[in-house]
Amino acid sequence: MSTRLVLVALAAVGAAAWLAAAAPAHPQAAATAVPNPATNAAAAAAPAAASAKAPPALPPVTGEALAHTCAGCHGTQGRLADEAFVPLAGMPAASFVQTMQDFRSGRRPATLMGHIARGLSDAEFQSMAAYFERQVPAPGSAAALDPLRAGTKP
Amino acid sequence: MKRTVLRAALMGALVCAALGPARASEAAAHGTAAATSALTAAELRQRLAAMPAGDVERGEQLYTQQFCASCHGVDGRAPSLNWPSIAGQRVEYGYKLLQDYRQGRRHEGERAAVMRDAVTGLSDRDLADLATFTAQLRDVAQPALAIATAARHSGATHPVPVEDLVRHGDPSRLLTACASCHGARGEGGDRAQPALAGQNPAYLVRTLLDYQSGKRANDPARSMRHFAAKLSREEIDALARYYASLPPVVRAGARPGPVATLGKP
Amino acid sequence: MKRRHFLQSSAAGVASAFGLPGLARANGAAGRVVVIGGGVGGATAAKYLKLFNPALQVTLIERNARYVRPYGSSEVLNGHATMASLDVSYDALRSRHGVHVLIDTVTGLDATRRQVVTAGGQRVPYDKLIVSPGIELMYSAYEGYSEQVARSAMPSGWIPGEQTTVLARQLQGMRQGGTFVLVAPPNPYRCPPGPYERAALMTEWFIKHNPTAKVIVLDPKDSFVTDETMMLGWNRLYGFNLPDDYAKRMAPKVELRQHGQPGMLRWVRAQDGGRVLKVDAKRMRVESEGEVIQADVVNIIPPMRAGPLARSLGLADKTGWCPVDRRDFASTRLPDVYVIGDASIADAMPKSGYSANSQGKTTARAIVEQLAGRPVPEPVWENTCYALAGKDYGIFVADVFRIVEGRIARINGAARYLPLDATPTQIRLGARYQQAWLRTFTEDVFA
Numbered sequence: 001m002s003t004r005l006v007l008v009a010l011a012a013v014g015a016a017a018w019l020a021a022a023a024p025a026h027p028q029a030a031a032t033a034v035p036n037p038a039t040n041a042a043a044a045a046a047p048a049a050a051s052a053k054a055p056p057a058l059p060p061v062t063g064e065a066l067a068h069t070c071a072g073c074h075g076t077q078g079r080l081a082d083e084a085f086v087p088l089a090g091m092p093a094a095s096f097v098q099t100m101q102d103f104r105s106g107r108r109p110a111t112l113m114g115h116i117a118r119g120l121s122d123a124e125f126q127s128m129a130a131y132f133e134r135q136v137p138a139p140g141s142a143a144a145l146d147p148l149r150a151g152t153k154p
Numbered sequence: 155m156k157r158t159v160l161r162a163a164l165m166g167a168l169v170c171a172a173l174g175p176a177r178a179s180e181a182a183a184h185g186t187a188a189a190t191s192a193l194t195a196a197e198l199r200q201r202l203a204a205m206p207a208g209d210v211e212r213g214e215q216l217y218t219q220q221f222c223a224s225c226h227g228v229d230g231r232a233p234s235l236n237w238p239s240i241a242g243q244r245v246e247y248g249y250k251l252l253q254d255y256r257q258g259r260r261h262e263g264e265r266a267a268v269m270r271d272a273v274t275g276l277s278d279r280d281l282a283d284l285a286t287f288t289a290q291l292r293d294v295a296q297p298a299l300a301i302a303t304a305a306r307h308s309g310a311t312h313p314v315p316v317e318d319l320v321r322h323g324d325p326s327r328l329l330t331a332c333a334s335c336h337g338a339r340g341e342g343g344d345r346a347q348p349a350l351a352g353q354n355p356a357y358l359v360r361t362l363l364d365y366q367s368g369k370r371a372n373d374p375a376r377s378m379r380h381f382a383a384k385l386s387r388e389e390i391d392a393l394a395r396y397y398a399s400l401p402p403v404v405r406a407g408a409r410p411g412p413v414a415t416l417g418k419p
Numbered sequence: 420m421k422r423r424h425f426l427q428s429s430a431a432g433v434a435s436a437f438g439l440p441g442l443a444r445a446n447g448a449a450g451r452v453v454v455i456g457g458g459v460g461g462a463t464a465a466k467y468l469k470l471f472n473p474a475l476q477v478t479l480i481e482r483n484a485r486y487v488r489p490y491g492s493s494e495v496l497n498g499h500a501t502m503a504s505l506d507v508s509y510d511a512l513r514s515r516h517g518v519h520v521l522i523d524t525v526t527g528l529d530a531t532r533r534q535v536v537t538a539g540g541q542r543v544p545y546d547k548l549i550v551s552p553g554i555e556l557m558y559s560a561y562e563g564y565s566e567q568v569a570r571s572a573m574p575s576g577w578i579p580g581e582q583t584t585v586l587a588r589q590l591q592g593m594r595q596g597g598t599f600v601l602v603a604p605p606n607p608y609r610c611p612p613g614p615y616e617r618a619a620l621m622t623e624w625f626i627k628h629n630p631t632a633k634v635i636v637l638d639p640k641d642s643f644v645t646d647e648t649m650m651l652g653w654n655r656l657y658g659f660n661l662p663d664d665y666a667k668r669m670a671p672k673v674e675l676r677q678h679g680q681p682g683m684l685r686w687v688r689a690q691d692g693g694r695v696l697k698v699d700a701k702r703m704r705v706e707s708e709g710e711v712i713q714a715d716v717v718n719i720i721p722p723m724r725a726g727p728l729a730r731s732l733g734l735a736d737k738t739g740w741c742p743v744d745r746r747d748f749a750s751t752r753l754p755d756v757y758v759i760g761d762a763s764i765a766d767a768m769p770k771s772g773y774s775a776n777s778q779g780k781t782t783a784r785a786i787v788e789q790l791a792g793r794p795v796p797e798p799v800w801e802n803t804c805y806a807l808a809g810k811d812y813g814i815f816v817a818d819v820f821r822i823v824e825g826r827i828a829r830i831n832g833a834a835r836y837l838p839l840d841a842t843p844t845q846i847r848l849g850a851r852y853q854q855a856w857l858r859t860f861t862e863d864v865f866a
């Protein structure tokens with residue numbers, strides 16, 4: 001292969017990779033507004049009560065980011081082996097949402113999950129549930145052993 | 155009819171026990187705790203005969219005090235795949251199981267350790283009360299979990315002929331029918347054989363795998379480990395799906411559980 | 420011939436110009452982030468940076484080859500844990516997450532060229548720099564106290580290590596009937612329930628091994644985080660009588676015991692003269708506003724401020740802590756530099772491991788978005804910590820934080836602690852969860 005051809009090929013591959021890298025990797029981070037970092041600093045410092053000059057809304061916290069706050073007990077990405085806490089990776093979304101609602105209402109007793117749940121909204125439960133349901137469960141965890149899990153051979 | 159089934163079950167158990175030594179040494183390899191965890195048939199009979207009469211109201215108070223609902227749900231229906239459902243479970247099994255935890259016969263890992271903490275300091279009477287209460291629990295279907303389960307059950311087929319195994323066993327492997335101990339409808343038996351109908355399928359899979367590996371070794375007369383040893387992983391998954399799909403046991407006079415009053419803001 | 424040389428030497432150049440990840444890794448085309456400090460904040464940030472964008476070049480600079488975890492370190496004092504069990508390796512950060520861990524000491528920062536300078540002679544370039552320098556203990560806050568005294572007669576051990584070993588030896592070897600004085604720090608400090616957990620665990624140990632011992636906590640404060648639940652445990656386990664104002668507040672909600680013969684544990688608050696003025700290491704005396712105590716073992720947890728690096732890099736203000744933009748914890752003093760963990764000024768967030776871990780994640784996400792030119796989403800943080808009032812008595816604090824009117828605030832309502840009417844099983848379960856949390860938390864940070 002001639003040198004020129006190699007160079008062109010390299011350039012083509014490089015361009016493709018550059019284009020791929022420039023595409024947003026995280027759909028949830030797609031913005032409705034595009035705030036200036038300087039404005040953000042000002043917005044963070046100023047009271048939100050400021051009316052006409054209110055800064056643009058921040059993109060809302062993602063389900064993934066909320067899910068990461070759980071990792072200190074429930075494992076990175078919800079993956080946990082044999083432990084006292086519940087693994088969350090692979091948990092059916094409906095189960096997660098119902099559980100968090102029950103913690104928040106006090107219907108289900110817990111040591112501290114009630115306190116955590118009371119800091120979050122239903123919409124946030126849904127977005128966290130969607131994130132956890134997608135995660136591959138750790139081997140040996142309940143979701144990994146579930147014979148009814150989508151993708152398990154019947 | 156019942157006696158024939160019983161005799162067949164006993165024969166099966168005897169045959170399996172005869173195959174014991176090889177398996178027992180495996181169990182011994184998991185430590186002396188495993189080897190001594192299982193009651194003999196005679197010990198089990200004594201335990202059950204000595205079980206105090208249980209009181210449902212006291213059991214309900216204990217259910218709250220001992221924080222059971224935090225894992226097993228207000229109505230004893232597992233809120234996640236991580237723990238078993240206990241609503242409608244047989245009184246003898248519940249009692250025997252709680253005793254096993256209190257005596258350190260269950261030691262598969264962290265979850266067993268949590269259960270040991272939950273029953274520390276409880277008397278036999280307390281255990282009987284709890285078992286009596288949970289037997290009377292009716293699981294008020296938590297819609298989300300029920301939906302999830304139903305969706306998965308719909309159209310589920312069992313390419314592995316597991317119903318045959320359940321009803322007739324497999325003479326070629328000296329396996330007696332599951333139903334001979336666990337009941338024709340998965341409702342359990344009065345010698346502390348647990349009800350399996352409607353149980354959390356992930357829990358059933360883990361349990362059979364734990365019996366297979368020796369991690370769990372509190373099976374009376376060392377019976378379950380012999381069954382589990384002969385099952386393939388496909389059969390274990392199929393059995394778990396089968397029993398999970400059976401309607402759970404609901405006794406006459408069953409009731410929902412105590413709604414949590416602790417920890418409210 | 421000439422063309423081939425050109426091809427070889429410029430392949431990397433061409434690749435980096437087009438952002439091709441593989442060949443350009445050496446030039447860090449996706450972004451180079453340097454993290455200074457391999458504690459909870461720094462390690463979490465480094466790990467999650469790689470999780471969020473594996474193409475990032477992440478370098479963690481840490482002085483010590485292994486980390487000694489401070490959370491749970493008081494359990495070494497009562498023999499419930501070994502010093503070895505506090506050790507955490509950086510191996511998983513390297514092998515599983517691809518973080519380049521550089522064991523070296525940072526000596527300076529070239530903010531113009533955006534390079535970190537190390538004692539080992541390296542100049543480590545960065546696009547973004549996270550500084551997680553932890554705390555510095557201000558030994559000189561008390562007359563008669565110094566780092567030298569902390570290493571010998573009156574260990575602190577608030578940053579675990581050799582002092583923890585010395586303190587454990589002193590406590591377990593204390594003469595029968597001896598007096599243990601623990602000096603609690605003023606706000607703000609690392610690990611709010613920590614000093615009281617330490618006093619509780621030692622009291623529990625003394626009751627078994629040294630039943631005539633005395634434990635005195637001298638406090639420049641009148642209250643502390645988890646005070647009601649911690650002291651309820653003391654009331655039940657150690658014959659401790661609650662101060663009147665606490666008793667009045669709590670009695671309607673929970674049965675309190677009144678001990679005719681109070682137990683060995685005393686808590687001397689500021690209003691009762693608990694503020695310490697000076698110590699005498701030779702004579703083993705502690706002088707507070709209220710009294711002079713002749714002690715056998717003295718454990719001082721002195722006032723603290725952001726770690727020395729914060730000051731030497733110009734990131735701290737007059738308070739001794741580092742002001743940051745709440746949204747992404749970017750330093751208000753240097754561009755492209757972020758400060759997380761204990762060293763940062765984070766309003767309502769306590770200075771704790773969990774806070775540092777939570778901030779590491781939000782800052783990592785902010786940096787990933789900023790490097791890609793995308794907006795930074797609203798952050799949410801958590802602080803979920805279990806503590807012990809006794810080996811089988813678990814308590815906790817659990818909070819969720821957001822930015823409210825420009826400051827970080829708790830948004831989960833009034834309830835944040837173990838309820839006063841918790842059952843014995845709930846409390847015992849809390850202790851088991853505390854042990855589990857030590858494991859799972861460490862894994863989330865380092866593994």
